[in-house]
Structure formats: C-alpha cells, structure tokens
Amino acid sequence: MNARMDQLEPGLYIVATPIGNLGDITLRSVEVLGGVAAVACEDTRVTGRLLNHLGLRKRMIRYDDHASEADRARLLALMAEEPVALVSDAGTPLISDPGFRLVRAARAAGIAVTSLPGPSAAIVALTLAGLPSDRFLFAGFLPARDKARRDMLAGLAGVPATLVFYETAPRLGDALGAVAAVLPGREVAVARELTKKFEECRTGSPEELAAHYAAHPPRGEIVLLVGPPVAAPADSRDADRLLRAELESARPSQAAARVAKLTGLDRKALYARALALK
Ligand code: SAM
DSSP: OOTTSSSOOSEEEEEOBOSSOGGGSOHHHHHHHHHOSEEEESOHHHHHHHHHHTTOOOEEEEOOTTSOHHHHHHHHHHHHHSEEEEOOSSBOTTSSSSOHHHHHHHHHTTOOEEEEOOOOHHHHHHHHHOSOOSSEEEEEEOOSSHHHHHHHHHHHTTOOSEEEEEEEGGGHHHHHHHHHHHSTTOOEEEEESTTSTTOEEEEEOHHHHHHHHHHSOOOSEEEEEEOOOOOOOOOHHHHHHHHHHHHTTSOHHHHHHHHHHHHOOOHHHHHHHHHHHO
8 A cells, every 4th residue: 555646545544643742743644644535533623633733624533442343344344445544632543542453453354554653652752761772661551550550560570671651640659659669779761741842851760750740740741661670689609600601711800800790799809709719
C-alpha cells in the first residue's frame, strides 16, 4: 500500500498525532489524513480540533477497543472498500490507546494495514531522560491500587532494562513511593508535559523526586522511567574466581586492575589477594 499516491488505496492507516505540540504532525500524516474517506477516533471533539487545525473536513467514526463486534465489522467493511485512518486523542494509536483489536481483525480479514510513525510519549521520554536506552520495557500505566502497583513493580524487578510507565499527576507521589520501596537504589526520571510549554524532565532517586513533587505538586501528563537494576556488588568468592582466571595469563597487578574494573572492588585489596592466590 503506497501512502504517497494521490488516491489512497483502501485499507487501515494507523496515524500518530502530536502529544502536545501541533507542529509534530508529519507531512505524510497530513497527506494521508487528507486522503482518507473517514477517520476512526476515540473522541470526535479532540480529533475534530486537530483536523480543523489542518484545514481538513472528514467523516469521523468513534472507535475504541470496547466497540461492539457489529461496530468493528462495519468499520472493517468500510476499510475493505475505502482508505480509513485510525488516530487516538494524542500520540501513537495502540500504545496505551485503542487499536489492537482493530488491527488484528483487519489483518485477519486480509485488509491492508500500514502505520505512519510519529510522536509517542514513551519514546520522547526515553530519549530525554538520560537513562540507558539500549534496552527498555514499556509497561503502560501502573495500577492505581497500592498493592497491585507494588506487585507489578516486583514482577518487573529482575528485568535488565529501563522501565517506562505512563502515570497521572495525582498518582505520581504514590508511584514514586512504591518504586522506592520495591526497587530501592534505582535511578528514576519524571518526564512531564513533553513537547509543551512547561516540558520538564527530572532525574534522581525516587526519594528525591518524591520530596520534590510533594513540595511542588505536578500538573499535566507524565512518563515515569526507572533505570535498570544496579549490578549486585561482587562478593569475595566472585572476586577470587575472577582473579584466578586472570592470573592464568596476567601478572597480579594486571589481574587486580582488570577485576577491579569488572567488580568495582578496591584494586589494592585485590592486588594483595592476587599475590596470596598466586
Ligand atoms: N498513545 C499515546 C502515546 O503514544 O504517547 C499515549 C496515550 S495514554 C492514554 C496517555 C498517557 O501518555 C498520559 O497519561 C501520559 O502518561 C502519557 N503522555 C501523553 N502525552 C504526554 C506528554 N505530552 N508528556 C508526558 N506524558 C504524556
């Protein structure tokens, strides 16, 4: 399916929309929204404002994943004949937003599906926070209830990746408290009002950030990020094992330096131990 043709082919077009700054709509998204027969959306008032801003008048069809099978079937029948866009109120559809069931049903029905990339708060936050970005796990919203929230964090404790959560301003303090209790020692970031006038991103320990936001109650939309587990400090048996391996090919001073780098243990103490092991 080619989204750059004058006449769009029938199918489902997933279109990401801005998360605050209307300038973040892509050229291709404008082109596709201009070319579709209808726009499926969560809230016709919210999407109506965006289309109005783009100077477009389009048929809008309310859709979310709780839609009845009959409503979904009607939408699928339309996109089998005409190009139809799916947007959410803001950001990328399907990312903590409706669309999964529709995409699944469209694919099962042999309807062409294409996705136009654009803003998503999780990715914007990850690129801003300065936490490791080589591996991350997006976990959606943390539960509102404390026990469920702590259980979810405990379930993610062993994941060797930055954790990314969507959060609301009124619940941020409780969420930071739960992170402090369940994932102690982690570096945390709060990314707020991304792409908007009062955008901010603060990093620190969960305790520091909880104290800051207790004194300055946050407003607006929030992404909470939790850095990966800190490597467990090596114990003396680990150090002996590593030193023995190094001593097979290196002098005690070199072995101590390498193991100090690996474990963070004191190099002089490791040197003394290497001499004893030799
Ligand atoms: N699909 C959207 C996306 O791709 O970002 C997310 C939709 S989800 C229902 C809404 C949540 O995303 C908010 O509660 C907040 O956690 C996060 N979010 C959306 N816009 C944001 C922004 N401008 N700054 C920070 N977080 C935002």
